[in-house]
Amino acid sequence: MAHWLARIMAAQDRWARPFGDFNHRWISALFRPIRPIRDFLSGVWLGHPLHGAATDLPIGTVVLTVVLDLMNQRAAADVALAVTILAMLGAAVTGAADYADTDGTARVRATLHSTLMVVALAVLAVSLGLRAGNPADRTLPVALSIIAALIVTAGAYVGGDVVYVLGNMVSRHAFRGAGTKWIKLDTGDVTDLATLPESTPTKVRAGINDLVLVRVGSAVHAMHAVCSHAGGPLAEGTVVDGCLQCPWHASRFRLADGRVVHGPAVYDQPAYQIRPADGGGYEVRRAAS
Numbered sequence: 270m271a272h273w274l275a276r277i278m279a280a281q282d283r284w285a286r287p288f289g290d291f292n293h294r295w296i297s298a299l300f301r302p303i304r305p306i307r308d309f310l311s312g313v314w315l316g317h318p319l320h321g322a323a324t325d326l327p328i329g330t331v332v333l334t335v336v337l338d339l340m341n342q343r344a345a346a347d348v349a350l351a352v353t354i355l356a357m358l359g360a361a362v363t364g365a366a367d368y369a370d371t372d373g374t375a376r377v378r379a380t381l382h383s384t385l386m387v388v389a390l391a392v393l394a395v396s397l398g399l400r401a402g403n404p405a406d407r408t409l410p411v412a413l414s415i416i417a418a419l420i421v422t423a424g425a426y427v428g429g430d431v432v433y434v435l436g437n438m439v440s441r442h443a444f445r446g447a448g449t450k451w452i453k454l455d456t457g458d459v460t461d462l463a464t465l466p467e468s469t470p471t472k473v474r475a476g477i478n479d480l481v482l483v484r485v486g487s488a489v490h491a492m493h494a495v496c497s498h499a500g501g502p503l504a505e506g507t508v509v510d511g512c513l514q515c516p517w518h519a520s521r522f523r524l525a526d527g528r529v530v531h532g533p534a535v536y537d538q539p540a541y542q543i544r545p546a547d548g549g550g551y552e553v554r555r556a557a558s
Protein backbone atom coordinates (compact mmCIF):
# COMPACT_ATOMS: atom_id res chain seq x y z
CA MET A 270 0.00 0.00 0.00
CA ALA A 271 2.72 2.49 1.02
CA HIS A 272 4.70 1.78 -2.15
CA TRP A 273 1.60 2.18 -4.28
CA LEU A 274 0.82 5.55 -2.68
CA ALA A 275 4.46 6.63 -3.04
CA ARG A 276 4.30 5.84 -6.76
CA ILE A 277 1.11 7.89 -7.15
CA MET A 278 2.75 10.84 -5.39
CA ALA A 279 5.94 10.56 -7.42
CA ALA A 280 3.88 10.55 -10.64
CA GLN A 281 2.70 14.06 -9.77
CA ASP A 282 6.25 15.45 -9.77
CA ARG A 283 6.03 16.28 -13.48
CA TRP A 284 3.59 19.13 -12.88
CA ALA A 285 4.27 19.75 -9.18
CA ARG A 286 7.95 20.63 -9.68
CA PRO A 287 7.51 23.58 -12.10
CA PHE A 288 4.32 24.66 -10.34
CA GLY A 289 6.16 24.55 -7.01
CA ASP A 290 9.09 26.54 -8.36
CA PHE A 291 6.68 29.17 -9.65
CA ASN A 292 4.79 29.38 -6.37
CA HIS A 293 8.01 29.41 -4.36
CA ARG A 294 9.18 32.52 -6.22
CA TRP A 295 6.18 34.67 -5.44
CA ILE A 296 5.59 33.32 -1.93
CA SER A 297 9.25 33.94 -0.98
CA ALA A 298 9.03 37.46 -2.41
CA LEU A 299 5.84 38.02 -0.43
CA PHE A 300 7.33 36.97 2.92
CA ARG A 301 10.84 38.44 2.50
CA PRO A 302 9.94 42.02 3.56
CA ILE A 303 7.73 40.91 6.49
CA ARG A 304 10.17 38.78 8.41
CA PRO A 305 8.59 39.19 11.88
CA ILE A 306 5.25 38.02 10.50
CA ARG A 307 6.91 35.07 8.77
CA ASP A 308 8.71 34.20 12.02
CA PHE A 309 5.37 34.27 13.84
CA LEU A 310 3.70 32.08 11.22
CA SER A 311 6.61 29.61 11.19
CA GLY A 312 6.37 29.24 14.98
CA VAL A 313 9.69 30.75 16.13
CA TRP A 314 7.89 32.14 19.21
CA LEU A 315 6.46 28.68 19.97
CA GLY A 316 9.65 26.68 19.41
CA HIS A 317 7.53 24.39 17.26
CA PRO A 318 6.27 24.57 13.66
CA LEU A 319 2.95 26.40 13.88
CA HIS A 320 1.61 24.75 10.72
CA GLY A 321 1.70 21.31 12.33
CA ALA A 322 -0.48 22.58 15.17
CA ALA A 323 -2.75 24.70 12.96
CA THR A 324 -3.74 21.77 10.74
CA ASP A 325 -5.31 19.79 13.57
CA LEU A 326 -8.39 22.00 13.83
CA PRO A 327 -9.64 21.82 10.18
CA ILE A 328 -9.01 18.07 10.01
CA GLY A 329 -11.16 17.64 13.12
CA THR A 330 -13.92 19.99 12.01
CA VAL A 331 -14.21 18.61 8.48
CA VAL A 332 -14.81 15.16 9.94
CA LEU A 333 -17.28 16.72 12.37
CA THR A 334 -19.10 18.34 9.43
CA VAL A 335 -19.54 14.96 7.75
CA VAL A 336 -20.75 13.32 10.97
CA LEU A 337 -23.25 16.10 11.66
CA ASP A 338 -24.48 15.97 8.06
CA LEU A 339 -25.04 12.24 8.32
CA MET A 340 -26.99 12.83 11.55
CA ASN A 341 -29.02 15.50 9.69
CA GLN A 342 -27.97 18.16 12.20
CA ARG A 343 -28.16 20.87 9.56
CA ALA A 344 -27.37 24.05 11.49
CA ALA A 345 -24.53 22.44 13.46
CA ALA A 346 -23.05 20.93 10.30
CA ASP A 347 -23.11 24.29 8.56
CA VAL A 348 -21.34 25.95 11.50
CA ALA A 349 -18.72 23.18 11.55
CA LEU A 350 -18.21 23.68 7.82
CA ALA A 351 -17.75 27.44 8.20
CA VAL A 352 -15.22 26.84 11.01
CA THR A 353 -13.41 24.35 8.78
CA ILE A 354 -13.04 26.93 6.02
CA LEU A 355 -11.68 29.56 8.42
CA ALA A 356 -9.31 27.07 10.04
CA MET A 357 -8.07 25.90 6.64
CA LEU A 358 -7.30 29.49 5.67
CA GLY A 359 -5.27 29.88 8.88
CA ALA A 360 -3.43 26.61 8.25
CA ALA A 361 -2.74 27.69 4.66
CA VAL A 362 -1.06 30.92 5.77
CA THR A 363 1.20 29.10 8.25
CA GLY A 364 1.99 26.49 5.61
CA ALA A 365 2.89 29.18 3.09
CA ALA A 366 5.43 30.63 5.55
CA ASP A 367 7.16 27.24 5.76
CA TYR A 368 6.86 26.71 2.00
CA ALA A 369 8.83 29.92 1.38
CA ASP A 370 11.95 28.13 2.67
CA THR A 371 11.35 24.61 1.44
CA ASP A 372 13.65 23.18 -1.22
CA GLY A 373 14.08 20.15 -3.46
CA THR A 374 11.79 17.14 -3.23
CA ALA A 375 10.16 18.50 -0.08
CA ARG A 376 9.01 21.53 -2.08
CA VAL A 377 7.60 19.33 -4.85
CA ARG A 378 5.70 17.19 -2.35
CA ALA A 379 4.57 20.27 -0.40
CA THR A 380 3.18 21.62 -3.68
CA LEU A 381 1.08 18.48 -4.10
CA HIS A 382 -0.04 18.76 -0.47
CA SER A 383 -1.04 22.41 -0.76
CA THR A 384 -2.76 21.92 -4.12
CA LEU A 385 -4.94 19.18 -2.65
CA MET A 386 -5.80 21.41 0.30
CA VAL A 387 -6.71 24.36 -1.95
CA VAL A 388 -8.95 22.11 -4.06
CA ALA A 389 -10.62 20.82 -0.86
CA LEU A 390 -11.09 24.38 0.34
CA ALA A 391 -12.76 25.35 -2.95
CA VAL A 392 -15.10 22.35 -2.76
CA LEU A 393 -16.00 23.24 0.83
CA ALA A 394 -16.67 26.85 -0.15
CA VAL A 395 -19.08 25.67 -2.90
CA SER A 396 -20.78 23.40 -0.39
CA LEU A 397 -21.19 26.28 2.06
CA GLY A 398 -22.52 28.52 -0.70
CA LEU A 399 -25.15 25.92 -1.65
CA ARG A 400 -26.15 25.50 1.99
CA ALA A 401 -26.61 29.27 2.35
CA GLY A 402 -29.48 29.00 -0.13
CA ASN A 403 -31.23 26.70 2.39
CA PRO A 404 -32.09 24.03 -0.21
CA ALA A 405 -34.73 21.43 0.67
CA ASP A 406 -32.53 18.77 -0.87
CA ARG A 407 -29.03 18.90 0.64
CA THR A 408 -27.67 15.90 -1.24
CA LEU A 409 -25.23 17.91 -3.33
CA PRO A 410 -23.72 20.11 -0.57
CA VAL A 411 -23.40 17.10 1.73
CA ALA A 412 -21.79 15.05 -1.04
CA LEU A 413 -19.35 17.89 -1.69
CA SER A 414 -18.36 18.02 2.00
CA ILE A 415 -17.69 14.29 1.97
CA ILE A 416 -15.58 14.61 -1.18
CA ALA A 417 -13.68 17.52 0.39
CA ALA A 418 -13.06 15.49 3.57
CA LEU A 419 -11.55 12.71 1.44
CA ILE A 420 -9.33 15.23 -0.39
CA VAL A 421 -8.24 16.70 2.97
CA THR A 422 -7.32 13.20 4.12
CA ALA A 423 -5.22 12.66 0.99
CA GLY A 424 -3.60 16.07 1.45
CA ALA A 425 -2.82 15.31 5.09
CA TYR A 426 -1.17 12.04 4.05
CA VAL A 427 1.07 13.88 1.60
CA GLY A 428 1.81 16.55 4.22
CA GLY A 429 2.81 13.79 6.63
CA ASP A 430 5.29 12.53 4.05
CA VAL A 431 6.79 16.01 3.75
CA VAL A 432 7.63 15.86 7.46
CA TYR A 433 8.15 12.18 8.31
CA VAL A 434 9.72 10.94 5.08
CA LEU A 435 11.47 14.05 3.79
CA GLY A 436 12.24 15.58 7.20
CA ASN A 437 11.00 19.08 6.38
CA MET A 438 10.82 21.28 9.52
CA VAL A 439 12.28 18.46 11.62
CA SER A 440 15.15 19.51 13.90
CA ARG A 441 18.47 18.36 12.42
CA HIS A 442 19.56 17.70 15.99
CA ALA A 443 16.63 15.51 16.97
CA PHE A 444 18.83 12.51 17.70
CA ARG A 445 21.78 14.34 19.18
CA GLY A 446 22.23 13.63 22.85
CA ALA A 447 22.79 16.41 25.35
CA GLY A 448 25.95 14.75 26.68
CA THR A 449 27.64 16.02 29.81
CA LYS A 450 31.09 14.76 28.83
CA TRP A 451 33.86 17.16 27.90
CA ILE A 452 35.22 16.34 24.44
CA LYS A 453 38.60 17.30 23.07
CA LEU A 454 38.34 20.06 20.49
CA ASP A 455 40.32 19.66 17.28
CA THR A 456 41.17 23.23 16.27
CA GLY A 457 43.66 22.32 13.54
CA ASP A 458 46.43 24.87 13.27
CA VAL A 459 44.85 27.22 15.81
CA THR A 460 46.51 26.77 19.19
CA ASP A 461 45.12 29.88 20.87
CA LEU A 462 41.42 30.71 20.37
CA ALA A 463 42.18 34.34 21.20
CA THR A 464 43.85 34.53 17.78
CA LEU A 465 40.67 33.58 15.89
CA PRO A 466 39.60 36.35 13.52
CA GLU A 467 36.97 38.60 15.11
CA SER A 468 33.32 37.78 14.27
CA THR A 469 34.34 35.22 11.67
CA PRO A 470 32.89 31.69 11.82
CA THR A 471 35.57 29.01 12.04
CA LYS A 472 34.80 25.32 11.60
CA VAL A 473 36.37 22.90 14.10
CA ARG A 474 35.74 19.32 15.12
CA ALA A 475 34.73 17.77 18.43
CA GLY A 476 34.54 13.97 18.26
CA ILE A 477 32.07 13.13 15.48
CA ASN A 478 30.57 16.64 15.42
CA ASP A 479 31.48 19.70 13.41
CA LEU A 480 31.24 22.87 15.47
CA VAL A 481 31.54 26.51 14.51
CA LEU A 482 33.48 28.94 16.69
CA VAL A 483 33.00 32.69 16.66
CA ARG A 484 35.22 35.02 18.64
CA VAL A 485 33.69 38.33 19.69
CA GLY A 486 36.15 40.34 21.75
CA SER A 487 37.46 38.12 24.50
CA ALA A 488 34.52 35.68 24.28
CA VAL A 489 34.60 32.60 22.06
CA HIS A 490 31.19 31.12 21.25
CA ALA A 491 30.61 27.61 19.97
CA MET A 492 27.57 26.00 18.40
CA HIS A 493 26.91 23.01 16.19
CA ALA A 494 27.88 23.70 12.58
CA VAL A 495 24.74 22.09 11.09
CA CYS A 496 21.73 24.41 11.02
CA SER A 497 18.74 23.03 12.93
CA HIS A 498 16.38 24.11 10.13
CA ALA A 499 17.55 22.13 7.11
CA GLY A 500 21.19 21.35 7.72
CA GLY A 501 22.77 24.50 6.29
CA PRO A 502 26.54 25.01 6.87
CA LEU A 503 26.70 27.60 9.64
CA ALA A 504 30.49 27.82 9.32
CA GLU A 505 29.77 29.58 6.01
CA GLY A 506 27.34 31.95 7.68
CA THR A 507 27.76 35.54 8.77
CA VAL A 508 27.66 37.26 12.14
CA VAL A 509 24.79 39.76 12.40
CA ASP A 510 23.62 41.56 15.53
CA GLY A 511 25.17 39.06 17.95
CA CYS A 512 23.78 36.13 15.96
CA LEU A 513 25.11 33.64 13.48
CA GLN A 514 23.05 33.77 10.29
CA CYS A 515 22.68 30.64 8.19
CA PRO A 516 23.73 31.05 4.54
CA TRP A 517 20.82 28.96 3.22
CA HIS A 518 17.60 30.56 4.50
CA ALA A 519 18.95 33.25 6.85
CA SER A 520 17.83 31.80 10.16
CA ARG A 521 19.65 33.54 13.00
CA PHE A 522 20.92 31.92 16.18
CA ARG A 523 22.15 33.90 19.18
CA LEU A 524 25.89 33.39 19.60
CA ALA A 525 25.64 33.39 23.38
CA ASP A 526 23.34 30.37 23.69
CA GLY A 527 22.19 29.16 20.27
CA ARG A 528 18.64 30.50 20.74
CA VAL A 529 16.77 30.95 17.46
CA VAL A 530 16.09 34.65 16.92
CA HIS A 531 14.78 34.54 13.34
CA GLY A 532 13.30 31.67 11.38
CA PRO A 533 12.56 29.75 9.33
CA ALA A 534 14.31 27.61 11.99
CA VAL A 535 12.06 27.12 15.00
CA TYR A 536 14.49 24.98 17.01
CA ASP A 537 17.47 26.32 18.92
CA GLN A 538 20.95 25.49 17.77
CA PRO A 539 22.99 23.27 20.14
CA ALA A 540 25.50 25.54 21.90
CA TYR A 541 28.71 24.37 23.56
CA GLN A 542 30.86 25.47 26.48
CA ILE A 543 34.60 25.71 25.89
CA ARG A 544 37.41 25.43 28.42
CA PRO A 545 41.17 24.85 28.29
CA ALA A 546 41.98 21.14 28.45
CA ASP A 547 44.50 19.58 30.80
CA GLY A 548 47.68 19.10 28.84
CA GLY A 549 46.90 21.88 26.37
CA GLY A 550 44.32 22.67 23.76
CA TYR A 551 40.60 22.99 24.46
CA GLU A 552 37.59 20.83 25.19
CA VAL A 553 33.86 21.39 24.75
CA ARG A 554 30.64 20.22 26.29
CA ARG A 555 27.06 20.72 25.13
CA ALA A 556 25.54 23.58 27.10
CA ALA A 557 22.29 22.99 28.95
CA SER A 558 19.35 24.30 26.91
Ligand code: FES
Nearest residue numbers: 496499501515518
Ligand atom coordinates in the same frame (compact mmCIF):
# COMPACT_ATOMS: atom_id res chain seq x y z
S1 FES B 1 19.20 25.51 6.60
FE1 FES B 1 17.50 26.83 6.48
S2 FES B 1 18.05 28.48 7.71
FE2 FES B 1 19.71 27.15 7.88
